[in-house]
């Protein structure tokens with residue numbers, strides 16, 4: 001087996017794909033489909049960016065194979081790459097302000113950088129301001145992978161442990177849809193004593209609120225600054241859980257239909273209803289459980305499909 005591609009090289013090749021992949025339009029001119037969309041994303045006109053793996057296969061087969069082998073990791077790498085491309089797109093312009101969080105980031109990154117450069121600081125001050133803020137808070141878009149047209153469409157019972165971390169295409173009937181709920185990605189707090197801002201990234205389904213101010217000022221003076229949640233500077237996304245069951249043609253005679261839990265986020269929410277027959281691509285992920293439930297679960301881990309398309 002060939003060694004896995006080095007992630008630095010993978011980032012370069014993903015960047016190349018997004019910048020140079022093009023298709024001819026009706027007039028035979030080149031359309032840079034991803035570069036154009038990244039510009040839209042940077043200007044906050046577009047939120048979801050769908051990456052068609054058919055396109056990647058055509059452009060760079062080796063990279064395509066890496067994405068298939070290690071989809072969850074490559075999803076994160078793709079975010080890193082697009083974060084950079086979006087940042088480059090806005091290098092010489094003030095970032096667009098379309099909602100309260102945009103306004104918050106405009107203030108923290110753009111205006112403070114301008115202030116500091118007016119005060120005579122040198123170097124790339126906008127970069128300095130960005131460094132303090134988690135990338136997840138600056139990220140106002142979503143990236144999804146779309147599996148190739150010819151990918152085998154699996155039934156719930158055909159999705160196995162070997163698919164964990166990988167992209168699969170699945171077919172079934174929606175039997176349950178939850179309400180669309182807000183899911184918090186990053187919480188921003190403000191210290192009532194020293195005024196410093198604290199960011200907390202939320203990766204799992206639960207979080208414990210931070211309470212004591214970690215700033216140097218507060219720690220040294222033992223001021224015990226209290227942190228207050230700042231809704232305006234926090235980032236939320238839409239979140240929905242659906243349950244997809246096998247259709248009768250997928251169930252062997254005498255068997256009971258199996259079902260799979262699917263988590264749907266952002267622009268992919270509210271696209272189906274119970275009774276709909278659907279085809280989904282997504283990454284199979286282990287269910288992270290906390291506390292006692294985890295101990296009871298032992299080695300048997302639940303899985304769910306993180307929906308991409």
Ligand SMILES: [Zn+2]
Nearest residue numbers: 191213218225
């Ligand atoms: Zn403080």
